[in-house]
Amino acid sequence: MYQVDAFTDRLFAGNPAAVVPLNQWLPEPLMQAIAAENNLSETAFFVPSADGSYAIRWFSPLAEIDFCGHATLASAFVLFRQMPECEVLSFTAPAVGRLQVWRKADGLIEMRFPLLAPEPVDEVPLALLEGLSIRPDEVWRNRQAWFAVYHDEQAVHDVVPEPTALARLAPRDTVVTAAGREFDCVSRYFWPANGGLEDPVTGSIHAGLAPFWAGRLGRPQLTALQASARRGVLHCQVGEDYVLVAGQARLYLEGSIWLPD
Structure with missing residues (x-):
C-alpha cells in the first residue's frame, strides 16, 4: 500500500490517499474494511x-464512491513511479x-x-441553509454536490458547517465556493453523509467548479484553491465536454497490509 499527498508539492499538505494495487479484486467487504482502517478520505x-x-474503485471510510479525483491522481503517481518511461x-x-492521465x-x-x-436551483433545501452558518448568495447543483456560491471569498473561509443538517442532503455533498483574490476560485467541500466533515482537496468536484467559474470569469483556464486546513492547488482547463484537472503529488508512505487468513 502507498499513501500519497495529492494536489500539493510538499508533504503534510493536500489530500492524503491510500493506493492499493491488486492483481484481482478483493471481496468488497474487505476493501471497505481496509478503507475504514486507513481512515483517509x-x-x-x-x-x-x-x-x-x-x-479503479474508490472507497471512503464509510462507502464506495462513484468518482474520486485526488485518489486517481495518487494512483497515477504510483504507477508513473513504477513505470518511468x-x-x-x-x-x-x-x-x-475512461479517465485518461498524462505525466x-x-x-x-x-x-x-x-x-x-x-x-441553478429554484428551491433551496432547508437542510443546506441549516447546514451552513453563512447563507449563500446562489445555490446550484450537479449529480455530486450542492454548490453554495458566495460573492465574497472570505465567506468561504469563515463558513462553519453543521454536519447533521448537511448529512440530510445525501446522496449529494456540499461545496462552498467564491471567486478568489490570489486564485481564480476558492472552495471547501463538506461530505458528512459519505466520508467525513471536510475533505482536504476534492479533485472530482472541479469537474463542476471549473466549468462554473470558467463561464463566470470568461476564460477556460483556471487555478483553483481548495481552502481546507491542508490546502491544495488544482490547475483546470475546460473543454467542450471535458475538464482537465492537474496537480502535483508527494509519496508519504510505502508499506504492506497483513490480511487475515
Missing part, C-alpha cells in the same frame, strides 16, 4: 485490464467511464474528467 484499489488500462495512463470506472514535463499529473457542470 479515500483508498483507491486498481487492477490491470487486458487492454492496458486499469479498472510511461507518459499516459487510462483508468476505467463504471460511473465516469507532464513540468511535474504536474493531468487528468481528463467528464464535464459535470452544475445547474
Whole structure:
C-alpha cells in the first residue's frame, strides 16, 4: 500500500490517499474494511485490464464512491513511479467511464474528467441553509454536490458547517465556493453523509467548479484553491465536454497490509 499527498508539492499538505494495487479484486467487504482502517478520505484499489488500462474503485471510510479525483491522481503517481518511461495512463470506472492521465514535463499529473457542470436551483433545501452558518448568495447543483456560491471569498473561509443538517442532503455533498483574490476560485467541500466533515482537496468536484467559474470569469483556464486546513492547488482547463484537472503529488508512505487468513 502507498499513501500519497495529492494536489500539493510538499508533504503534510493536500489530500492524503491510500493506493492499493491488486492483481484481482478483493471481496468488497474487505476493501471497505481496509478503507475504514486507513481512515483517509479515500483508498483507491486498481487492477490491470487486458487492454492496458486499469479498472479503479474508490472507497471512503464509510462507502464506495462513484468518482474520486485526488485518489486517481495518487494512483497515477504510483504507477508513473513504477513505470518511468510511461507518459499516459487510462483508468476505467463504471460511473465516469475512461479517465485518461498524462505525466507532464513540468511535474504536474493531468487528468481528463467528464464535464459535470452544475445547474441553478429554484428551491433551496432547508437542510443546506441549516447546514451552513453563512447563507449563500446562489445555490446550484450537479449529480455530486450542492454548490453554495458566495460573492465574497472570505465567506468561504469563515463558513462553519453543521454536519447533521448537511448529512440530510445525501446522496449529494456540499461545496462552498467564491471567486478568489490570489486564485481564480476558492472552495471547501463538506461530505458528512459519505466520508467525513471536510475533505482536504476534492479533485472530482472541479469537474463542476471549473466549468462554473470558467463561464463566470470568461476564460477556460483556471487555478483553483481548495481552502481546507491542508490546502491544495488544482490547475483546470475546460473543454467542450471535458475538464482537465492537474496537480502535483508527494509519496508519504510505502508499506504492506497483513490480511487475515
